[in-house]
Amino acid sequence: MANTTAENKPITDPKVRGRYASIAGFTGIILNVLLFAGKLTMGILAGSVAIIADAFNNISDAGSSIVTLIGFRLANKPVDKEHPLGHGRLEYVSGFIVSIIIIVVGFELLTSSIEKIIKPVTPTAGIVTFIILGAAILVKLGLFFFYQRIGKKINSAALKASAFDSLCDSVATTLVLVSAIVAKVWGIPVDGWAGILVAGFIMFTGVKAAKETIDLLLGSPPDKQFIDDIYEFSKNYPSVVGIHDVIVHDYGPGRQIVSFHAEVTSDADINVAHEEVDQMERDMHKKFGCIVTVHLDPIVLNDPLVNEMHEIAKNAAAEVDQSFTIHDFRMTIGETNVNLIFDLLVPTDCKMCAEDAEKAVRARICEQKPNTFCVIRVEHPYV
Numbered sequence: 001m002a003n004t005t006a007e008n009k010p011i012t013d014p015k016v017r018g019r020y021a022s023i024a025g026f027t028g029i030i031l032n033v034l035l036f037a038g039k040l041t042m043g044i045l046a047g048s049v050a051i052i053a054d055a056f057n058n059i060s061d062a063g064s065s066i067v068t069l070i071g072f073r074l075a076n077k078p079v080d081k082e083h084p085l086g087h088g089r090l091e092y093v094s095g096f097i098v099s100i101i102i103i104v105v106g107f108e109l110l111t112s113s114i115e116k117i118i119k120p121v122t123p124t125a126g127i128v129t130f131i132i133l134g135a136a137i138l139v140k141l142g143l144f145f146f147y148q149r150i151g152k153k154i155n156s157a158a159l160k161a162s163a164f165d166s167l168c169d170s171v172a173t174t175l176v177l178v179s180a181i182v183a184k185v186w187g188i189p190v191d192g193w194a195g196i197l198v199a200g201f202i203m204f205t206g207v208k209a210a211k212e213t214i215d216l217l218l219g220s221p222p223d224k225q226f227i228d229d230i231y232e233f234s235k236n237y238p239s240v241v242g243i244h245d246v247i248v249h250d251y252g253p254g255r256q257i258v259s260f261h262a263e264v265t266s267d268a269d270i271n272v273a274h275e276e277v278d279q280m281e282r283d284m285h286k287k288f289g290c291i292v293t294v295h296l297d298p299i300v301l302n303d304p305l306v307n308e309m310h311e312i313a314k315n316a317a318a319e320v321d322q323s324f325t326i327h328d329f330r331m332t333i334g335e336t337n338v339n340l341i342f343d344l345l346v347p348t349d350c351k352m353c354a355e356d357a358e359k360a361v362r363a364r365i366c367e368q369k370p371n372t373f374c375v376i377r378v379e380h381p382y383v
Contacts, residue, residue: 017154018076024150024159025069031143032062035136042129046180049116051129053109053195054136054176057169057202060105064098064165068158071095075252088252095158095213102165102206106199113195120189133177140170157216161209168205172198222248222256226288227383230258233287237280239264239273241299244327244345247382248290256290261328266298297328306331309369313340316364320357323347334373340365341375354378 011017036059043051071094077087144166151159179194227246234243241263249257262280264273277294284292300306310329317324329342346357355378362374 011154015076017156018072020150020154021072021156021159022069024147024162025065025072027146028065028143028162029062029069031139032058032065035139036062038132039136042132046126046129048129048176048180048183049112049192049195051133051176051180053113053198054169054173056105056109057172057198058136060101060202061162061165061169063101064162067094067098067101068162071097071158085251085257086255088255089217091156091158091252092213092216095161096210096217098158099161099206099210099213102209103203106202106206109202110196110199113192113199116192116195118192120192129180130177133173133180136173137170137177140166140173144170157212161205161212164208165205168201172201216250219250222250222383229288230260230284233284234262234280236283237276239268239276240280241265241301244297245295245379245382256288257293258284258288258290259293259295261295261297263297263299263327265302266300267302268298270296299329300331309338309340309372312368313342313361313365313374316368317344317361319364320360321346321350321352323350324357324361337371337373338369339373339375342377344376344378346378346380348380 011020036055039051039055039058043049043055071091074094075086075088075091077090079086144163147159147163147166150156151163175194175197179190182188182190226248230246231243234240243260243262246258246260249259251257262277264277273296277296281292281294284290306329309331313329314326317326323346325345326342327345329340331341332339344357344361346352346354350357352360358376358378362376365372365374
């Protein structure tokens with residue numbers, strides 16, 4: 001997640017990402033317009049709805065590249081009074097618009113192909129048509145690897161979707177080529193059926209791309225390696241015993257806000273711990289390219305009774321479900337009861353509801369320590 005051109009890490013600098021996106025976008029526009037012109041001409045001359053459908057698929061790809069370019073440019077606008085966190089999510093919005101365009105084009109081509117099945121006409125494709133379709137397959141495969149490489153380098157969902165779209169296009173054009181060969185050699189009018197398959201590939205690509213962009217806009221989980229790196233990086237600071245409640249807010253590629261709780265011993269010098277955590281925020285911003293906010297959580301480590309009760313609570317949670325964990329553990333001793341206060345972390349895919357999980361853990365603790373009173377707050381992870 002750092003700003004680097006290393007092969008194994010994506011680039012997050014908005015300006016650099018924009019330049020990469022411009023190169024990819026203009027390359028896609030030029031090649032797709034050329035493919036459209038060649039396929040449309042051959043499709044009309046051969047009377048093939050499948051070739052014409054494939055041609056319009058290419059022009060929709062060119063339009064998608066234009067929208068993506070506009071989205072990248074708008075996303076790189078500086079912050080303003082109305083958008084203090086920038087315009088990065090416009091890149092996701094442009095990706096969603098592209099996916100809608102793809103779906104609409106696919107539907108239109110589907111209806112045309114159905115009409116061709118109802119009223120079949122055998123195409124008259126020649127050797128030039130076969131050459132153009134073969135070349136188109138190679139071009140689309142080249143675009144697939146090109147988009148995939150740049151999409152990975154700048155961590156762009158839009159370009160990764162374009163890469164997948166190009167791969168689907170190469171498969172679709174292969175189907176068109178096969179249908180043209182079948183019509184030429186055996187005289188069987190499978191053109192309409194090939195058109196349906198092409199339209200199906202187009203709509204499938206659009207729906208998949210739409211889902212990915214919607215997930216990004218709604219808030220999808222951050223990359224697991226990124227979270228693992230944050231946990232590992234926090235170990236470099238002696239005052240920090242551990243971290244929890246990690247939350248990543250995504251306002252567009254290279255525009256992330258990270259917050260978490262850092263556990264420090266309750267007997268530590270609060271000024272020293274605070275200074276160290278401030279330094280950690282600055283260091284993480286430099287390393288990961290994101291804004292970091294850390295909340296200090298004091299915990300008791302040197303009290304044998306607290307440690308014993310903490311271990312009982314931790315084991316009780318694990319006995320109910322191996323995936324359950326606890327944090328923010330505190331203990332107060334009253335006249336008749338020992339009060340245990342902690343957060344219970346329950347995975348989002350757990351079938352047990354929050355109320356049942358809380359009751360089950362409380363019951364396990366009270367079985368071992370009847371004089372305890374548990375204040376348990378159930379929460380779900382955000383990463």
